[in-house]
Amino acid sequence: MQRLNxxxxxxxxxxxxxxxxxxxxxxxxxxxxxxTELGFQVGxxxxxxxxxxxxxxxxxxxxxxxxxxxxxxxxxxEKGRKTIYxxxxxxxxHLKPVGRLDKDSTGLIIMTTDGELINQMTxxxxxxxxxxxVQINGKITPEDGEKMFNGIEIETDSGEKRTAYAEVFPIEIxxxxxxxxxxxxxxxxxxxxxxxxxxxFEVISLKRVQHAxxxxxxxxxxxxxxxKPKQVKELKVYLTKIxxxxxxxE
Numbered sequence: 001m002q003r004l005n006x007x008x009x010x011x012x013x014x015x016x017x018x019x020x021x022x023x024x025x026x027x028x029x030x031x032x033x034x035x036t037e038l039g040f041q042v043g044x045x046x047x048x049x050x051x052x053x054x055x056x057x058x059x060x061x062x063x064x065x066x067x068x069x070x071x072x073x074x075x076x077x078e079k080g081r082k083t084i085y086x087x088x089x090x091x092x093x094h095l096k097p098v099g100r101l102d103k104d105s106t107g108l109i110i111m112t113t114d115g116e117l118i119n120q121m122t123x124x125x126x127x128x129x130x131x132x133x134v135q136i137n138g139k140i141t142p143e144d145g146e147k148m149f150n151g152i153e154i155e156t157d158s159g160e161k162r163t164a165y166a167e168v169f170p171i172e173i174x175x176x177x178x179x180x181x182x183x184x185x186x187x188x189x190x191x192x193x194x195x196x197x198x199x200x201f202e203v204i205s206l207k208r209v210q211h212a213x214x215x216x217x218x219x220x221x222x223x224x225x226x227x228k229p230k231q232v233k234e235l236k237v238y239l240t241k242i243x244x245x246x247x248x249x250e
Contacts, residue, residue, distance in 0.1 A: 004028065004040040007048060010057040015119035027051050062227040063095060063111040066219040073100035073109065084109070087222050098122060098211065099130070102190050107132070107208030108216040111224065120239050121212065127185035128242060131210040133171070134192060136201040140170065140178040144199050148182075154194040164191050177204065213238045 008019035008028065019028075026034050029049045030042055042048060048055055067073070071082045075093075081103070085093050088111070095111035098121050112118060121128050145168040154164045167183040178201075182192055193203045209216045213235050219225060227235075 001041040001043050003038075004030065004035060004042050004048070005038065007042050007057060008050060008055060009116040010060070011055040012058050012060075012113050012115050013050060013055060015116045017119070022050060058113060060114045061092075061095060061112060062114065062117075062232050063092065063224050064214055064216070064219065064227060065097075065109045065111050065224040066216055066221050067101050067106055067109050068221045069104055069106050072103045073097050088224055092224060099187060100189070101208060102193075105206045105208070106221065107206075108211055108214065108219075109208075110211055110214055110227075117236070117239075120243070122187060124187065126239070126243055126246065128212050128239065129210075130184045130208060130212075132182045132184070132192060133179065133207045133209055134182050134196075135177055135179050135204040135206075136196055137177055137204060138201050139173055139175055140168070140180060140201070144168075144201075145170070145180075147199065148195055152195050152198050154188065154191065154198060157189050162188060164188055164195050166192065166195055 004023060005016045005019035008014065008022065009016045013019075014022070020038055022028050023036060023038055023040075026036055027050060028035050030040065030046050032047075065084065065088065067084055068087065071084050071087060074083050075085055077083055084097070088095070092111070095113060096115075096118060098110040098112060098118050101107060101109060110121070120126060148166045148168050151163040151165050153161055156162055164186060165184075169181040169183075170178065171181055172179040184191060188194075192206060196203055207216075214227065214231065
């Protein structure tokens, strides 16, 4: 037996939170009866319908992918640009990305069929760390790093002004270029590039090397590999801890 919202989420339709909304809106039935109780338990023989359509749990797949430069993170593009699905094998094209990397960036993208995990890792209220190795032109100073930590106002793609934050740790700095490790807890498109641009720097290269507990270690560019059950378990435990910690601090 398992909670109804978990059953719905495991079908890949939506997250548990969204499932609760469907249940409260009287859009879910079990064995022909509308259910509004959020803690309702269902078994393997129960027939669950969402808006009149039968749903069943699906096998959840978890992969990590090393995105090369020159590809956008989407399934199709009206401009005809290359997408990550031109690199990923045909049998894995049912996978969805957890977040995005812009066309010119490289590095780790977690790919999965777990809609709940995607929501948990990308929801603005759950601040999941993403770590990048970034090379910029020019010599970054401690003052620049402090400004990024305290927040820099940037413009989103929709024209909205937002304050963006980043933790910056120097790796290698000379007079012409700087290599730094950047940690983000937000999900603003091209955030790192826009923040450095505000400080007068241009990003030469940007690679995501870690998302939550998952790293790019052992992957080659363009390669995709399944996560081990232990990695998936560790990731979910980590996300649960983050969520609980942030709820306690509210």
